[in-house]
Amino acid sequence: MNNLKENDFVRLYTFIQNNYGINLSKKKQLIEGRLNSTIFAMGFTDFSEYVDFILTKSTKQDIDLLLNKLTTNYTYFMREKAHFDYFSQNILPHLVNTKKDKVLSVWSAGCSTGQEPYTLSILMKEFLGKDAPRWDTRVLATDISQKVLLQAQNGVYPQDSFKDMPSEWIRKYFNRVDNTDQYEVTSALKSNVIFKPFNLMDPIQFKIPFDVIFCRNVMIYFNQQTKDALVDRFYDSTNHGGHLIIGLSETINKSNARYKYVMPAVYRKI
Template sequence: MRTITKTEFKKLAGYIKKNYGINLKEEKLSLVTGRLNNLLAQKSLSSFSEYYDYVISDKTGGAATAMINKITTNHTFFMREADHFRYFKEKVLPWLKSTVKDRDLRIWSAGCSTGEEPYTLAMLTDEFFGNEKMWWDTRILATDISERVLCGAEKGIYSNEDMEALPYCWKTNYFKKLERGQFVITDRIKNDVIYRRLNLMDAAFPFKKKLHVIFCRNVMIYFDSQTRQELVNKFYDLTEYGGYLFIGHSESLIREHTKYKYVMPAVYRKVHMA
């Protein structure tokens, strides 16, 4: 197993922070070493200095993508922070139905990981609109930096344990049973989620219209305060007046530094200025 020096770690961490926003502190040194060692072995690289040179010289971007796939932690589950989904169902969806005149809902799950969050939003939306859904564009954009998790999310296959928190009616209405105790999301819900790779550190996001709802939960915990502030400002500029931002319960916005208005823990709203 190759070891990483503090100098090598600093160079690698600097590259990752600059390009992906992830702030790797020195206590993550052993984690980085463990997760990246296989990549060094695959390329017959003898040191992390060689690996760093390999990553920055690879013009295809494949080396950097493989590195980020290893570095990022993609832990999530259905109904995580369930009070957010209750609020989305009871407050946000009725607001959208009464105010979005062109019936084009624009909901973004940023840092969607393995798909549990956007699929939950899609199931809530399907349940809420019922037969009226055919008259609405309810598709949800789901993005992540990791191609590996996006690939898994698009397949929409989950174990029985993964689905424990879901209502029984959802399990029967929105999933089909496979072999070996696995279930797959039905096409009705799967087709309501559009998966794309997106780096939240990109200078601009590819949105032509502003968004009604942004879910970006448990992503900014990996960023330093300046990176978080810059990202939240970008979110604000992308949000329609009246629109919502949901963040993780372990995250918070400094009220003096954001134009979003606090609604409830980890939920914020862009309101009209007086």
């Protein structure tokens, strides 16, 4: 096993944190373990050569590979169900009663392989019922990784991804792939989610502000300064009365955050 020298470790984690917000300053062992096979497969003899390459010559595909190796894209449908219940039972009724333009602007930030934005789309369609065609319920789904975005756009998932999803929703919004245990999102549901690459370190300059921003289990990789700055950008991109929903294992700095705390991991712009 190739050892990661301290100066190369510092160069690599500093580059990743400055450009992508991900704090790996205490993850030297993880980096060594997850990248050893990668550097040899790419033809490098040691970490020093690889770090030089990443810092000076790497392509977007090289960075994508690096970030995918060092972060975990584990998710499934209806993960942290309490958030989806709150979205359906509290947020959607308020929005439908107050939105005159019939546009529900929802952003899944750090969408990973797509289970979250597809779930949000299903929840809106189920809530609106026959009125759904009269509303714009398209979900914006972004991630820094092209790899996971391609998986999300493909929309094919193993059966165990649906352990917490009602069976009637599976029948309604997914098609079984031949005789396998894989299920594909229907074309109608796919068309209701817009996937885009986006780095959460960048300025947020989408056309309209959002009624709801889901950014769950993403900020666990960020240091406090990066999290505070991101939450500020989210706030400025949220409609008045809109919500930010983060992961249950995450917190935001309540002492300087402008959002109002609603319940664990749920915040509102008042």
